[in-house]
Amino acid sequence: MTDSLQQRIETALSQIHHPRLGTDVVRADVVRDVATTTDGKVRLTLVLAAEDDATLVRDVRHAVEGVDGVTNVRVDVMDPAQYDAARGDKRAANLAAAGRSAPARALPVMDAAPSRPATPAAPQPVNYPELGKIIAVSSGKGGVGKSTVAVNLALALAQRGARVGIMDADVYGPNLPRMLGVDEPPPVRDQKIQPLEAHGLKIMSIGFMIERDQPAIWRGPIVMKVITQFLRDVAWGQLDYLIVDMPPGTGDAQLSLVQATNVHGGVIVTTPQQVAVGDALRGVKMFERVGVPVLGIVENMSYLENPETGKPIAVFGSGGGQRLADEVGVPLLGQVPIDPRIVEGGDTGRPIVAAEPNASASRALIAVAERVAARVAERYGAERAAR
Numbered sequence: 001m002t003d004s005l006q007q008r009i010e011t012a013l014s015q016i017h018h019p020r021l022g023t024d025v026v027r028a029d030v031v032r033d034v035a036t037t038t039d040g041k042v043r044l045t046l047v048l049a050a051e052d053d054a055t056l057v058r059d060v061r062h063a064v065e066g067v068d069g070v071t072n073v074r075v076d077v078m079d080p081a082q083y084d085a086a087r088g089d090k091r092a093a094n095l096a097a098a099g100r101s102a103p104a105r106a107l108p109v110m111d112a113a114p115s116r117p118a119t120p121a122a123p124q125p126v127n128y129p130e131l132g133k134i135i136a137v138s139s140g141k142g143g144v145g146k147s148t149v150a151v152n153l154a155l156a157l158a159q160r161g162a163r164v165g166i167m168d169a170d171v172y173g174p175n176l177p178r179m180l181g182v183d184e185p186p187p188v189r190d191q192k193i194q195p196l197e198a199h200g201l202k203i204m205s206i207g208f209m210i211e212r213d214q215p216a217i218w219r220g221p222i223v224m225k226v227i228t229q230f231l232r233d234v235a236w237g238q239l240d241y242l243i244v245d246m247p248p249g250t251g252d253a254q255l256s257l258v259q260a261t262n263v264h265g266g267v268i269v270t271t272p273q274q275v276a277v278g279d280a281l282r283g284v285k286m287f288e289r290v291g292v293p294v295l296g297i298v299e300n301m302s303y304l305e306n307p308e309t310g311k312p313i314a315v316f317g318s319g320g321g322q323r324l325a326d327e328v329g330v331p332l333l334g335q336v337p338i339d340p341r342i343v344e345g346g347d348t349g350r351p352i353v354a355a356e357p358n359a360s361a362s363r364a365l366i367a368v369a370e371r372v373a374a375r376v377a378e379r380y381g382a383e384r385a386a387r
């Protein structure tokens, strides 16, 4: 079983091209130490040089996540020198075993800063009252439409008259600039970063800070620093909601992001297939572990609409989102149909709720926003007395 899982992983990885080395990542020998468990957990090390494109991290993770039988993926990123040091330095390993300063566990990294010692301690959550209610949009797996839901949820809340900011914490694939049609370095005034604005939203993205295709390897501590900076040093003004587009997955990085501040609610995005393999459930558990109330589940790509009758065609089966919601005792916030205009709008900076407000998908997303607002109001009071 383990062997065949390993083989399937290798086959999936061999489809990923390594641009700098001109071959696939398996032949390029940059994926090392692939470890699997019988329940489908995978851990591997990706060796990246400073000049490599960080999107390789996401591609590798997505490829492994897509392998049949895989339930959880963890990718540790190291540069070649770190890898050699970590593998060759027995003295450091012995020290670590003796409980003294452990060797640096390389995590995703940006820039060529010297490696820092070990994983950072869990940060103390800081309150930012001016940010309003902080809502983290997450998913157990990549590619389920988490960013799409985050962006359209933010827009629909703004259309209801709320003051809304949206922040992209997805370091491996910051999608917000493309999806919202804004992409320039944010200006800095009075030592505050000014968020960009589009469609009535204030927007901050890690994507604004790095050049497209710029070599960027991300390191855990730096990611945390960027997130803290986004919360603390951005001139958001007074908001009613800050929507955070989280990195996909349910690992330590996600937890520490949620621990940087008091998150008021989590929204889990899933597709009917992901419900079946339990990724969405893990997403719910992740929030529960750190005491973030789960506002509900959004089932995305739930069905296709029959173009003639308008009736739903359940391509991937139906009822999964509702069953999961019942199982974990949270509401199903909505079922968003498959609509090619979502892809088009995402690529051209015109999210569907803004571009086609009457489409079924938009109506579903607007209803999600209404339920989110209602759940938040139930828990914490109305978004603003005057509204």
Ligand SMILES: Nc1ncnc2c1ncn2[C@@H]1O[C@H](COP(=O)(O)OP(=O)(O)OP(=O)(O)O)[C@@H](O)[C@H]1O
Residues within 6 Å of the ligand: 139, 141, 142, 143, 144, 145, 146, 147, 148, 149, 170, 173, 175, 248, 300, 301, 302, 336, 337, 338, 339, 340, 342, 343, 344, 346, 361
């Ligand atoms: N309901 C939908 N109908 C059709 N296409 C959709 C739908 N929802 C999302 N998509 C498309 O699926 C792709 C993945 O969506 P998105 O980037 O929002 O997912 P994600 O979970 O944030 O992914 P990542 O792991 O890359 O961050 C995009 O091309 C998006 O336009």
